[in-house]
Amino acid sequence: MIPRDLLRKIRLIELRTNRLVTESLAGQYHSVFKGQGMNFDEVREYQPGDEVRSIDWNVTARMSHPFVKKFVEERELTLLLIVDLSGSGLFGSGDQSKRELAAEIASVLAFSAIRNNDKVGLILFTETVEKFIPPRKGRRHVLRVIREILCHEPRRRGTDLNRALEFLIRVTPHRAIAVVLSDFLGQTFPTRAEIDAHLRRRVVLSEMLGQTSLVALRQANRRHDVVAVQIIDRFEMELPRLGRLVLRDAETGEVVEVDTSDDAKREAFARRQARHQEELIRLFRGARIDSIQLRTDQPYAAALGRFFEVREKRRRR
Numbered sequence: 001m002i003p004r005d006l007l008r009k010i011r012l013i014e015l016r017t018n019r020l021v022t023e024s025l026a027g028q029y030h031s032v033f034k035g036q037g038m039n040f041d042e043v044r045e046y047q048p049g050d051e052v053r054s055i056d057w058n059v060t061a062r063m064s065h066p067f068v069k070k071f072v073e074e075r076e077l078t079l080l081l082i083v084d085l086s087g088s089g090l091f092g093s094g095d096q097s098k099r100e101l102a103a104e105i106a107s108v109l110a111f112s113a114i115r116n117n118d119k120v121g122l123i124l125f126t127e128t129v130e131k132f133i134p135p136r137k138g139r140r141h142v143l144r145v146i147r148e149i150l151c152h153e154p155r156r157r158g159t160d161l162n163r164a165l166e167f168l169i170r171v172t173p174h175r176a177i178a179v180v181l182s183d184f185l186g187q188t189f190p191t192r193a194e195i196d197a198h199l200r201r202r203v204v205l206s207e208m209l210g211q212t213s214l215v216a217l218r219q220a221n222r223r224h225d226v227v228a229v230q231i232i233d234r235f236e237m238e239l240p241r242l243g244r245l246v247l248r249d250a251e252t253g254e255v256v257e258v259d260t261s262d263d264a265k266r267e268a269f270a271r272r273q274a275r276h277q278e279e280l281i282r283l284f285r286g287a288r289i290d291s292i293q294l295r296t297d298q299p300y301a302a303a304l305g306r307f308f309e310v311r312e313k314r315r316r317r
């Protein structure tokens with residue numbers, strides 16, 4: 001039996017995201033994520049403005065006036081949502097936690113997909129793959145996906161994106177859109193000097209890239225169309241001035257005491273987080289993966305729309 005407050009939350013997410021999908025994002029989704037090719041549809045008479053290269057010369061010769069071949073896009077796609085359920089996802093300094101925002105973004109993408117007759121699947125992961133829902137169509141299926149993101153009780157608290165990507169490659173033989181929703185804060189990255197030093201010792205790159213491997217991301221993106229959606233909270237980028245705080249890492253359990261009234265400590269924290277973001281962007285670019293950052297304290301609709309527009313323009317080049 002699903003608790004009433006959870007049903008209300010799922011219904012509110014459906015209402016909010018459905019309106020957004022109807023007004024704009026379903027069309028943008030269709031433009032940004034293309035099918036696998038073109039299928040022959042029919043032959044029709046040539047009309048001024050038709051591409052000359054599409055003329056069917058055999059039919060034209062038989063009928064004594066020009067005919068062209070008409071093709072339609074092979075539209076049906078599979079959208080796989082790969083959602084990080086590690087402990088840090090429960091954090092949120094405002095009305096919404098990162099996990100709740102992830103469920104809402106997943107809802108937007110899933111409803112856009114089914115509006116375009118695409119299938120939607122789900123992979124939930126922490127240090128391991130927690131749950132897999134095979135791709136299907138339909139509103140009830142999308143509501144189940146949202147419910148699982150909000151309700152699933154993970155067995156682990158940490159993050160291992162490599163395992164999720166390896167699982168994706170194993171269970172999805174055909175090309176799919178793979179959207180990873182995570183804060184990417186539990187990942188570690190080497191410096192350029194560390195990479196060079198390890199390569200001189202002939203150590204495999206993926207062994208020293210920490211939990212998120214450039215090799216794994218590249219392999220997944222070669223097989224599928226991988227998109228990274230980073231979901232963060234503002235207080236993960238800069239500490240608020242609240243005096244002495246005792247903080248516990250939601251993934252490792254480590255407890256530290258921090259004096260947030262110390263400007264030097266707050267500035268050092270902000271620099272470290274900014275450096276992490278730069279390394280993360282470098283990782284995505286190295287794997288040729290499109291990425292977007294969304295925050296729990298900011299509206300996401302405009303940012304998501306801009307991301308779709310930029311991606312579509314880049315794909316047209």
